[in-house]
Every structure is written in C-alpha cells, then in structure tokens.
Amino acid sequence: MPRITLPDGSVREYPEPVSGAQIAASIGPGLAKAALGVKVDGQLHDLGHVIDRDARVSIVTEKSRDGQPDPDALYLLRHSAAHVMAEAIQKLKPGTQLVYGPPVENGFYYDMRFPDGASLSSDEFARVEEIMAQIIKANRPFCRYEMPVGEGMKKLEREGSRYKIDNAQKAIEAGSDRLSFYATGKPGEDWEDLCRGPHVPSTGRIGAFKVMSLASSYWHGDENSDRLTRVYGTAFANQKDLDHHLKMLDEARKRDHRVIGKQLRLISLNEDVGTGLVLWLPNGAIIRRELEEFLRKARSDRGFVWVNTPHIGKLNLYRTSGHFPYYADSQFPPLVDAEGLSRSLLAHGGGCGCADIANAMAAPEVDGFLLKPMNCPHHIKIYEADQHSYRDLPIRLAEFGTVYRYEQSGECHGMTRVRGFTQDDSHIFCTPEQLSREIDIDIELARMVLAEIGLNDYRVRVGLRDPQSSKYVGSAENWALAEKVCIEAARGIGVPYSIEPGEAAFYGPKIDFVAKDSIGREWQLGTVQVDYNLPERFGLNYIGADNEKHRPIMIHCAPFGSLERFIGILIEHFAGDFPLWLSPEQVRILTISEKFAEYAGRVHREIGAAGAFRVSLDDTPERLQAKIRKATEEKTPYMLIVGGKDAEAGTVSIRHRTEGDLGSVPLERFLKLLREEVETHGRATILDAVRPS
RNA sequence: GCCACCGUAGCUCAGUGGUAGAGCACUCCCUUGGUAAGGGAGAGGUCAUGGGUUCAAGUCCCAUCGGUGGCUCCA
Numbered sequence: 001m002p003r004i005t006l007p008d009g010s011v012r013e014y015p016e017p018v019s020g021a022q023i024a025a026s027i028g029p030g031l032a033k034a035a036l037g038v039k040v041d042g043q044l045h046d047l048g049h050v051i052d053r054d055a056r057v058s059i060v061t062e063k064s065r066d067g068q069p070d071p072d073a074l075y076l077l078r079h080s081a082a083h084v085m086a087e088a089i090q091k092l093k094p095g096t097q098l099v100y101g102p103p104v105e106n107g108f109y110y111d112m113r114f115p116d117g118a119s120l121s122s123d124e125f126a127r128v129e130e131i132m133a134q135i136i137k138a139n140r141p142f143c144r145y146e147m148p149v150g151e152g153m154k155k156l157e158r159e160g161s162r163y164k165i166d167n168a169q170k171a172i173e174a175g176s177d178r179l180s181f182y183a184t185g186k187p188g189e190d191w192e193d194l195c196r197g198p199h200v201p202s203t204g205r206i207g208a209f210k211v212m213s214l215a216s217s218y219w220h221g222d223e224n225s226d227r228l229t230r231v232y233g234t235a236f237a238n239q240k241d242l243d244h245h246l247k248m249l250d251e252a253r254k255r256d257h258r259v260i261g262k263q264l265r266l267i268s269l270n271e272d273v274g275t276g277l278v279l280w281l282p283n284g285a286i287i288r289r290e291l292e293e294f295l296r297k298a299r300s301d302r303g304f305v306w307v308n309t310p311h312i313g314k315l316n317l318y319r320t321s322g323h324f325p326y327y328a329d330s331q332f333p334p335l336v337d338a339e340g341l342s343r344s345l346l347a348h349g350g351g352c353g354c355a356d357i358a359n360a361m362a363a364p365e366v367d368g369f370l371l372k373p374m375n376c377p378h379h380i381k382i383y384e385a386d387q388h389s390y391r392d393l394p395i396r397l398a399e400f401g402t403v404y405r406y407e408q409s410g411e412c413h414g415m416t417r418v419r420g421f422t423q424d425d426s427h428i429f430c431t432p433e434q435l436s437r438e439i440d441i442d443i444e445l446a447r448m449v450l451a452e453i454g455l456n457d458y459r460v461r462v463g464l465r466d467p468q469s470s471k472y473v474g475s476a477e478n479w480a481l482a483e484k485v486c487i488e489a490a491r492g493i494g495v496p497y498s499i500e501p502g503e504a505a506f507y508g509p510k511i512d513f514v515a516k517d518s519i520g521r522e523w524q525l526g527t528v529q530v531d532y533n534l535p536e537r538f539g540l541n542y543i544g545a546d547n548e549k550h551r552p553i554m555i556h557c558a559p560f561g562s563l564e565r566f567i568g569i570l571i572e573h574f575a576g577d578f579p580l581w582l583s584p585e586q587v588r589i590l591t592i593s594e595k596f597a598e599y600a601g602r603v604h605r606e607i608g609a610a611g612a613f614r615v616s617l618d619d620t621p622e623r624l625q626a627k628i629r630k631a632t633e634e635k636t637p638y639m640l641i642v643g644g645k646d647a648e649a650g651t652v653s654i655r656h657r658t659e660g661d662l663g664s665v666p667l668e669r670f671l672k673l674l675r676e677e678v679e680t681h682g683r684a685t686i687l688d689a690v691r692p693s
Numbered sequence: 694g695c696c697a698c699c700g701u702a703g704c705u706c707a708g709u710g711g712u713a714g715a716g717c718a719c720u721c722c723c724u725u726g727g728u729a730a731g732g733g734a735g736a737g738g739u740c741a742u743g744g745g746u747u748c749a750a751g752u753c754c755c756a757u758c759g760g761u762g763g764c765u766c767c768a
Binding site: 109119120121122212213214215216217218221222227228229230232258262263269271275322323326327329330331373374376403405407408409410411413417471505506507590592593594595621622623624625626627628629630631632633639641642643644645646653655660661 | 694695696697698704724725726727728729730731741758759760761762763764765766767768
C-alpha cells in the first residue's frame with residue numbers, strides 16, 4: 001500500500017506496488033508519454049521500477065521545471081545512447097570487447113577493445129551513426145533482467161567477456177548479490193550488456209545523438225594495463241538541444257586562443273624553439289605588460305616588495321624544498337657539467353641511457369643545477385639573507401618569476417599548458433598571529449584582480465591533501481593546522497566553495513579561485529596557499545619578543561596563476577575583444593580619402609600627445625569600407641573616421657568594433673572619454689557615454 | 694608517454710598515381726571614396742623530413758619530427 005509523495009507535495013496512495021510508468025499514467029497521459037525514468041527518494045531508476053513502499057517520487061522528463069534539459073533525463077538518455085553505440089560498433093567490428101560506458105559531463109563514452117588488427121577511425125562515425133539510427137528507429141525496449149551472481153558470472157564466462165567479468169566482480173565485491181543485464185529488445189535475442197542501469201524505456205526515446213571523437217584510455221586508468229579505445233558521443237532529448245550543444249562547441253572553437261592569438265599576432269609557438277614555449281609578439285607583450293603593471297601597483301599598494309631571482313638553482317636547493325625528489329618526472333633533467341655527468345654515470349653502472357642518467361642524477365651526492373620549477377626556494381633564500389625580528393614581519397616578497405616544467409609532450413596546449421611560464425608569484429613570511437590577516441590580504445588581492453578583469457562569476461575550491469597519498473611533505477599537525485586555516489578563510493569569502501581532498505600542493509593546502517568565462521566554462525585562476533612545511537624544511541626563523549627563535553609561516557599567492565595561462569584564458573573569455581586598457585591597439589584613425597590626411601595626422605598627434613594611448617593612423621588609399629573591415633577584424637576597440645565634415649568641425653566620428661557608428665564628437669571630448677575608459681578599466685565606456693539611446 | 698587524425702604559398706584550405714591550385718595577405722598600377730572587401734597586374738611552394746613501392750608519388754607503404762582531439766598527468 002505505497003504512499004507516493006510527488007514533487008509538488010501531493011500524496012497518492014496505491015493499492016499495491018506500483019511502477020514509475022503506472023504512477024506517470026495515473027497522473028496524466030501527457031506525463032506518461034513524456035516520462036523517461038523515475039526518481040525514488042533521490043535514486044534514479046528505470047521507468048518500470050516497481051515501488052512497494054512509501055517514497056518521494058518524481059517522474060523524470062526531458063525538461064526540468066526551469067525549461068532547461070533535465071540532468072537526470074540527460075543521464076538516462078546518454079547511458080542508453082552508450083548502449084546503442086556499443087551495439088552499433090560491435091555490429092561494425094565483430095569481436096570487439098566492451099569495457100565500461102558511462103554518461104559524462106557533456107555526453108558519454110564507451111571504452112572498448114578491438115580484436116587484433118581492427119580499429120575504429122573517425123571516418124567510420126557516419127556508418128556507426130547510421131546503425132545507431134536504425135536501432136533507435138526500431139524503438140526496441142530496454143529490458144532489465146537480473147540473475148544470481150553465480151549464474152550471471154557463468155553467463156559472462158560463456159561469453160568470454162574478460163572486462164565485463166571484471167566489472168561484475170567489482171560489483172560483487174561492493175556487495176551485490178545479483179547481476180543485472182539490459183537487453184536492447186528481447187533478452188536472449190537482441191543485443192545485451194551487463195549494466196547497472198538505469199535506462200530510458202526504449203531506444204526511440206533517444207532524441208538526438210552524435211558520435212564525437214576517439215581517444216585512448218587504459219584499463220582501470222593504469223598505464224601498464226590494457227590499452228583501450230574510448231569512443232565519445234553525446235545525446236540529447238531533441239535535435240534542438242543537440243544543435244545548441246554543437247553551436248557552443250563551435251563558439252568555443254572560434255574563441256580558441258591559439259587561433260585568435262595567431263590572428264591578432266599576440267603570440268607564436270614555434271617548433272624550432274620548442275614545444276610548450278611561448279613567444280610573445282609585440283601585441284601580446286602589450287597585454288602582458290599592462291597586466292604586469294596593474295598587478296605591480298596593486299601589490300606595491302599592499303606592502304609587497306619586489307625581488308628578482310635567476311632561472312636556475314642548485315640541485316640541493318630543490319632537494320631541501322622537496323621539488324626535486326617529488327617531481328622528478330615532470331622537470332627538465334638537471335644541468336650537470338660533462339665531467340660531473342661522466343663521474344656519476346660511472347659510479348652508477350656506466351650506462352648512458354635515459355634511465356641510467358635519471359638514476360645517476362637522483363643520487364644524493366650528485367651536484368648540478370635545476371631549471372627552477374617554482375620560485376619559493378629562491379624567495380626563501382632571500383628571506384634567509386637577513387636575520388629577522390618579529391618586528392620585520394610580515395615580509396611580502398613578489399616577483400614575476402619564470403619557471404620550467406617538463407610536461408609530457410601530449411600535455412602541452414597553446415598558452416594554457418606550457419613548459420616555460422611566468423608566475424605572478426609572491427611569498428609572505430609571517431608570524432602565526434599575522435596569518436589570518438595576511439591570508440585576507442591575498443584573498444582580497446585575488447578578488448580585486450578578478451573584478452578588474454570583469455570575471456565576476458567565480459567559486460572557490462579548497463584543495464586538501466589526499467590522506468592516502470605519500471607525495472606530501474610535512475607533519476600531520478602542520479597539515480591539519482593549515483587546512484583548518486584555509487577552510488575558514490574560504491568560508492569567509494562569501495562565494496560558493498567546495499572542499500576537495502587530493503588537490504593540495506605537495507607542501508600545503510590551497511584556496512583556488514575558479515572563474516566562469518563568458519560562455520560558461522570554468523577555469524582555475526588565482527591561488528592562495530598556506531605553507532608550514534617549507535619554512536620547516538629550510539629551518540627558517542625569526543626572533544620573537546621573547547628573544548627566542550620561532551618558525552615563520554609562508555603564504556604563496558599568485559592571483560593570475562601564470563601569465564601565459566591567464567592571458568590564454570582572457571583571449572577566450574573576450575574572444576579577442578579585449579577591454580580598452582588591455583587592447584594592443586586602442587584607437588585607429590581612418591581617413592575617408594587622402595585629402596584629409598593632414599587633419600588625420602593632427603588628430604593622431606594630439607591623441608599621442610594626450611597620454612600613453614596606443615593609437616595608429618590608416619591613411620592608405622583604400623576605400624573606407626575596406627579600412628573599417630580591416631580594423632574590425634583586428635579588433636581595434638575604437639575607430640575614428642575623419643573626412644571633410646570632421647576637419648571643418650574639429651570632430652571625429654567614432655566607430656566601435658562591435659557596435660558600429662557612434663556619431664561624431666569634438667576631439668577633446670573623445671580624449672576625455674578615452675582617458676576615462678582606460679583609467680576605470682572599462683567601468684565608464686565611450687560606448688555608454690555617446691551611444692544614441 | 695599512449696590512441697586516433699592531420700602536416701600543400703605568410704594565413705585558411707582544395708588537390709586519391711600522370712605539368713602544384715584558390716581565396717585572403719604581400720608588391721606595383723589605376724581608383725580619392727562617410728561606416729565590414731573598388732579594379733587590374735605581379736611575385737610567392739624541396740607539397741614537414743628521410744627511406745621505400747612504381748615507368749611515374751603531394752597522393753600508396755614505413756620511420757622520424759611537428760600539430761590537433763582525447764587518455765594518463767598537472768607543484
């Protein structure tokens with residue numbers, strides 16, 4: 001006699017156990033038709049799932065109440081589409097072994113292993129989609145059936161499905177006493193798969209789908225295990241949602257910082273220089289310099305002092321800090337002189353393969369230099385350059401410090417994942433009493449930076465250590481202390497925060513700012529990290545009021561993270577339309593004909609004389625339309641069009657790169673507005689001031 | 694590092710075994726025009742590199758280098 005509570009609070013009683021489909025039907029024929037699954041006390045199930053006790057139930061349909069695609073519906077659709085895709089691929093490539101096919105953020109994937117000699121190419125996606133379309137058109141039901149584990153295992157063994165047997169064993173270990181299978185159609189006749197479910201009622205409910213891409217993966221994510229092929233797809237309830245998704249992907253592609261970075265001549269990646277090494281062209285260097293100057297001032301205002309340190313340091317420095325032993329795989333090999341190298345190779349067996357060199361270098365007596373993977377050890381040595389009293393603290397050191405990390409070749413990506421990059425790094429050394437205030441200063445700085453850039457939608461992530469892992473340095477007490485401080489600081493920020501074990505740096509927990517860009521993608525930007533461990537490893541101290549030595553605490557803070565990555569993200573966020581203060585070119589004067597070159601030249605000189613504006617003059621004999629098109633494509637924020645009328649009246653006609661003609665204003669007024677927009681970082685714009693209402 | 698795909702003019706790309714192409718950009722000439730491409734001419738390529746198959750290779754095969762999408766990784 002189950003009493004069913006619906007999302008609107010109403011309660012329905014049923015005389016006997018009832019399925020999700022029956023509940024939907026009892027509410028209305030429209031809902032029965034739209035139903036894709038059922039959620040019982042927060043658990044998603046097949047629509048056919050039978051409820052035999054009191055429960056809170058909602059019927060899952062394609063749209064949630066806010067009109068957006070329902071996440072549960074997408075889960076069901078995509079999980080089901082994964083089955084359909086697997087069936088299609090197995091039909092196309094007989095003998096393919098299935099591994100695991102879950103829904104993921106924007107779709108689903110299925111890991112599979114092709115028989116020897118076979119593979120899937122993206123050229124075959126259309127064929128896979130054809131077969132999928134047939135299966136969907138046939139509208140076969142997803143039929144769940146269960147077996148006791150013994151019988152189920154026997155069935156899997158008969159089928160010789162190594163990976164599925166492993167999945168089943170995992171389920172049994174997790175406490176399952178039955179195995180569930182889903183047939184796409186009739187059990188025993190049609191295609192089926194060991195699967196926990198749930199699924200949509202039938203294949204016909206998969207409204208729109210697409211096979212997206214191929215990747216490789218490892219079984220259990222272990223690189224020494226079997227290599228699998230991961231086929232990605234996506235599915236939506238209808239074509240419109242799929243089209244919208246594809247449009248977003250296309251929009252993201254159009255904003256790709258590698259494409260825009262090339263078009264706007266911001267940066268260059270050159271294979272002769274090396275993978276993951278960014279060349280800043282003059283235009284990109286302007287953006288970088290503006291950001292650096294902005295942060296330089298912001299830091300100086302907050303009591304930071306500027307230092308400079310070299311790009312390399314001795315190996316022992318990084319042995320002490322822990323960087324060298326813990327991150328040996330992801331740094332460039334040490335720099336050792338030839339004599340030292342041959343000495344240590346001899347001492348370690350005499351081989352000179354990569355592994356031999358790596359082993360020889362790891363030996364504790366080897367001396368040499370390392371390209372710095374982080375700036376902190378150098379800054380620590382700057383702290384140590386003087387004896388410190390508690391009266392000196394806090395000491396706030398800052399540097400745009402370039403660091404090098406040997407990312408695996410497949411990891412490098414444009415400006416966002418590189419091998420050499422400049423951190424806007426800082427290290428505060430303070431007393432325990434000062435810690436909370438110093439963290440606040442760093443957090444305020446990081447938030448101010450985001451606000452000035454216009455990234456106002458962000459959340460905070462507190463990265464704690466993974467208690468299972470041994471990669472961290474320092475004592476448990478230090479970690480507990482630092483983690484507590486970070487969590488409290490995050491709580492005080494007033495934006496949503498999450499706590500994520502395993503996301504800490506190796507020396508301490510961190511507070512990361514994760515911002516949403518203009519098309520809704522999230523990026524990890526600034527970071528504030530609390531560190532009790534490096535001061536201890538280096539034996540740092542200050543003399544307290546008690547005339548005793550005490551250990552300072554360090555705070556690492558980088559509001560941008562790295563300039564390469566940050567500017568790469570900004571390129572995508574703005575799609576190249578940088579705010580005026582960051583634009584490589586701010587104003588371009590366009591002559592209507594060469595007859596007005598003299599007036600245009602005067603305007604050019606006056607703007608130049610009025611301040612450090614980046615202004616250029618296009619007085620070529622091209623037609624105006626062509627010049628406008630060129631300047632627009634080059635994303636110049638403001639074009640000033642000057643011809644006979646302007647020359648007579650002493651005005652300029654303003655054109656905005658995206659809003660078009662803004663009419664003409666006297667030159668002095670334009671200059672005043674220009675200065676205002678640059679100085680306010682775009683809070684007051686020329687566009688707003690003169691746009692015809 | 695692994696899997697799949699790709700590498701042709703400065704850029705974007707066409708060219709599936711038979712004389713290396715287009716558009717844009719560039720240079721020169723004409724055009725002097727009020728809000729997203731005026732017209733004409735010219736110059737520009739070891740088809741990533743090295744091997745192989747073939748009478749013949751940008752095209753087919755192998756290797757190497759580089760790129761892209763993922764995987765793994767990400768201090």
